[in-house]
Amino acid sequence: MQELFKKAWEKIKEAKNIVLVSHINPDGDALGSSLSLYPILKRMGKNVKVFNVTKPLPQYLDFLPNFDKVTDKLPKNVDLMISFDCGSFDRLGIDEKPPFLINIDHHISNTNYGDINIIDPKAASTSQVVFEMLKTNGVEIDEDSATCIYTALVTDTGSFQYESVNEKVFQTAAELVKCGAKPDFVAKMLFQRDRLSRLRLLAKAYDTIELCCEGKVAFVEVTKEMMEITGAIKDDTDTIVNSVRAIASVEVACMLREDDDGIKISLRSKNYADVSKVAVKYGGGGHIRAAGATIKDEFDFNKVKNMLKEDLKEIVKVEE
CATH class of the missing domain: 3.90.1640.10 (inorganic pyrophosphatase (n-terminal core))
Structure with a gap:
């Protein structure tokens, strides 16, 4: 080097x-x-x-x-x-x-x-x-x-x-x-420079939290409508996935954000799961504990969650 x-x-x-x-x-x-x-x-x-x-x-x-x-x-x-x-x-x-x-x-x-x-x-x-x-x-x-x-x-x-x-x-x-x-x-x-719009967005996003895979995986959603209502910008979504990962049982948190070109997924893990493996599968990348990707031309949150659940089940080691 x-x-x-x-x-x-x-x-x-x-x-x-x-x-x-x-x-x-x-x-x-x-x-x-x-x-x-x-x-x-x-x-x-x-x-x-x-x-x-x-x-x-x-x-x-x-x-x-x-x-x-x-x-x-x-x-x-x-x-x-x-x-x-x-x-x-x-x-x-x-x-x-x-x-x-x-x-x-x-x-x-x-x-x-x-x-x-x-x-x-x-x-x-x-x-x-x-x-x-x-x-x-x-x-x-x-x-x-x-x-x-x-x-x-x-x-x-x-x-x-x-x-x-x-x-x-x-x-x-x-x-x-x-x-x-x-x-x-x-x-x-x-x-210590939080925006009021971010706090308002957090309240709406937290209402969408869904746990699966024996509580080891948490999904949270951010829609364009939420951002318009709260006056939030994309920057305001940056730390949402990290805060959801803080739930006691959660190993992997996944934020789904509606963008113009599709749904952006942001993944964070806590102890052992390699989220980069999931991100790479969908054309993204990143680190073992923090990664992301954009699923282009797809705007159905439920469809994306169902796709991801199988991949996430593998990395959080949940038995069938």
Whole structure:
């Protein structure tokens, strides 16, 4: 990995026009990782742009330094593109590959679509991989970059709750605090800026909770009508599935959200079930404990639930 870090940094030093890109519908790790390199590359005199095809971007991340620099217009003049937290090229929302692409990720399912692929499945977040690359190359990490990397680490570890959290994760967090990241500020921005619309949506969504598979699986639904009535936006649905997983008997929580192109499924597990296996089956992906997919052109919640029940029964180990 050290050699890859050095090889990638040499390529970055050679390039003039650099684009930092993350996957469609970015989460904290995707945006935090890409934005962390922006001030560093600027200091190096690079012409750097941060691109994400999604519009609008998640509102809960608007406190990240240089959030307003993210554009949904892909620059034409690109020497080097660096992708973050994206398992396959098609999830970048880009039609053609650039002249050179560095692919940085921590998903084991990554398809290695880059010219240089820096994939560390043992890392708790893509931002941790970025951090190690910067350290290996002796790059100074300023407060803005540290804030982005720390935020990405917090969000992708479920606030340090997931199995991916180990001694190294806390060491990384401590070093980022030394570099200027402020845990109290990040915590307030992430967890103490709730929208009233989200709370109203939660009340309606919780009424739809259905347990199955001996209480080990919980389904929760979010319809377009619910969102219209409450004034909620897609961002407001992000943590619903996590809260449903908190039910004592539940091993896997599954949120079904009605979108324009079909039903989005978000899966979370608690102890042992690998939800990525289910997500991959339906064209999605993710982690062992957090994954998702969209079932295109399907809008019948009951039909989708019946499809998923058989798959979920398998991973939560319920006997016939």
